[in-house]
Amino acid sequence: SMLPYNSREFEESLLPENRNKYTLAIKILAFAGAFIGAIMFLGVLFILEFFKSEAIVLLIGTVSLGVSLVFSRNKHINHIMFEPLVLVLGIMGQLITPWGITEVFKLKFSSYNIYIILLAMSGLVLVVSKNIILRYFATVTICLSFLGIIWRSGYFDTVHVLVTFISLIFVGMWLKEAKILARYNFLTEYFNPVAFGLLTAIIL
Secondary structure (H helix, E strand, O other): OOOOOOHHHHHHHOOHHHOOOOOHHHHHHHHHHHHHHHHHHHHHHHHOOHHHOHHHHHHHHHHHHHHHHHHHHOOOOOOOOOHHHHHHHHHHHHHHHHHHHHHHOOOOOOOHHHHHHHHHHHHHHHHHOOOHHHHHHHHHHHHHHHHHHHHHHOOOOHHHHHHHHHHHHHHHHHHOHHHHHHHOHHHHHHHHHHHHHHHHHHHO
């Protein structure tokens, strides 16, 4: 049976202590800075020839991603000063881990394997990470991975089905936001990054 709408529980979920206290503008700037930082650091590693070994690429990627996930879940370091570090490591990990896996295990980069790897990795980040921006990034990556699978299959007409499906999920989340968050309070941390990720995917 359907649970009744609990207005008090929903209102409590919106209290400052239950929401991320940093503004969207700061988060956007943090993401932009972290992305540039990740690219620059990867450039330094490339210049220093760290990427000559596929195993080292995979090691750097998985360690970066793992440390980012651990840091994002540690309440003692979950502070705005540490967020850029979490983002840089998370973005680095998501950028080079698929490359490392395909190289180490001799998988074709142009095959379905890369999209399956991206789906698995992004799903892990979405579920495990406590960082709202990494969850947003993971949501966009999941949608684009499904798009890549469609492109690889050659059934381009099914893109409309994917866009329709994503749009229905987004509209449903928007229309039923209050009831969803009241019934499933744990989704409060996921709602905004997933919703904005779906919207970004629709626009793209």
